[in-house]
Amino acid sequence: MKTVLQAISISVLAAVLPAVAPILRAQESPVAKAAPQVDRISQMQGIAQSLGVTCAYCHSAARGSGEPEPRKAIAKAMMEMTDEINLRLRAATGKPAGQVTEIQCSFCHRGVALPKPITDIVWQTTRDQNVAAAVEQYRDLRKRYYGRSTYDFGEEPLIGLAQQIANGRADDAIALMKLNLEFNPNSVRSYLALSYAQTRKLDDTAAIASLEKALELEPENGTVKGRLEQLKSYHRNR
Numbered sequence: 001m002k003t004v005l006q007a008i009s010i011s012v013l014a015a016v017l018p019a020v021a022p023i024l025r026a027q028e029s030p031v032a033k034a035a036p037q038v039d040r041i042s043q044m045q046g047i048a049q050s051l052g053v054t055c056a057y058c059h060s061a062a063r064g065s066g067e068p069e070p071r072k073a074i075a076k077a078m079m080e081m082t083d084e085i086n087l088r089l090r091a092a093t094g095k096p097a098g099q100v101t102e103i104q105c106s107f108c109h110r111g112v113a114l115p116k117p118i119t120d121i122v123w124q125t126t127r128d129q130n131v132a133a134a135v136e137q138y139r140d141l142r143k144r145y146y147g148r149s150t151y152d153f154g155e156e157p158l159i160g161l162a163q164q165i166a167n168g169r170a171d172d173a174i175a176l177m178k179l180n181l182e183f184n185p186n187s188v189r190s191y192l193a194l195s196y197a198q199t200r201k202l203d204d205t206a207a208i209a210s211l212e213k214a215l216e217l218e219p220e221n222g223t224v225k226g227r228l229e230q231l232k233s234y235h236r237n238r
């Protein structure tokens with residue numbers, strides 16, 4: 001086990017070192033500073049991984065060029081912010097360091113430079129472009145990040161978003177629920193949200209069909225039964 005771990009850390013260093021070399025060369029007496037350097041490198045390696053970026057994402061200027069490195073500056077401020085949060089956590093809980101949960105970059109970043117809930121991403125693209133672009137973006141993100149902690153690809157987020165926008169943007173809500181059902185074909189709550197959006201478009205036939213699919217999945221679901229009854233009787237009385 002130990003040999004495996006050593007092999008891994010050596011291969012990690014080997015992978016990193018070519019990228020580090022120009023940075024290391026700028027340091028005085030790299031031999032004397034060998035141990036802290038390795039600490040620094042593993043810290044940097046961790047940060048890069050937390051954000052899903054390479055070293056050059058922050059260390060973007062040529063060494064000694066004096067050019068500004070805007071992302072490194074943000075990262076520096078984020079480091080200070082993270083330290084501050086950790087101090088506040090200790091103060092808030094009264095627990096000493098070592099016992100209180102320690103916040104790190106990965107707590108928020110989860111493998112991306114710009115951490116955002118999937119609902120914000122889908123909504124912003126729907127609003128600024130259109131729902132087709134948002135659907136495509138969701139598919140792409142799902143392909144790349146499924147199974148990681150970056151985004152929640154469960155049934156809940158898109159249902160919540162569809163419910164929020166169904167009154168003003170029924171077509172968009174319908175498109176999002178169809179997308180959700182593609183990945184979660186047994187999601188009764190997606191069918192419920194879909195049927196609600198369809199009633200907003202006065203498309204009772206489609207809304208009834210959606211509820212009937214939901215009822216096939218959960219024949220005893222009271223909410224589905226109730227809505228179906230309501231919609232059918234309303235339909236008859238018109």
Ligand code: HEC
Nearest residue numbers: 016020023044045047048053054055057058071072075076
């Ligand atoms: C998210 C931004 C970010 C990434 C990615 C990043 N660094 Fe850094 N790096 C910084 C910041 C900020 C500092 C300055 C930290 C300080 O002043 O305490 C720094 C400092 C350093 C230093 C000390 C010299 C200096 O420039 O201040 C070295 C060496 C270094 N990084 C190497 C790396 C390597 C190697 C990688 C890739 C494995 C990497 N960094 C990835 C932000 C980053």
Ligand code: HEC
Nearest residue numbers: 047071074075078079082103104105107108109113114115
């Ligand atoms: C409390 C949550 C939180 C923590 C902890 C956190 N960040 Fe961030 N960080 C964010 C958010 C949110 C953004 C995006 C802000 C925005 O919308 O532009 C961000 C943005 C950034 C950016 C700018 C990315 C870009 O492309 O514009 C960098 C670099 C960054 N963080 C580095 C770090 C590093 C390094 C750490 C750990 C030392 C860290 N962050 C810890 C929440 C956090």
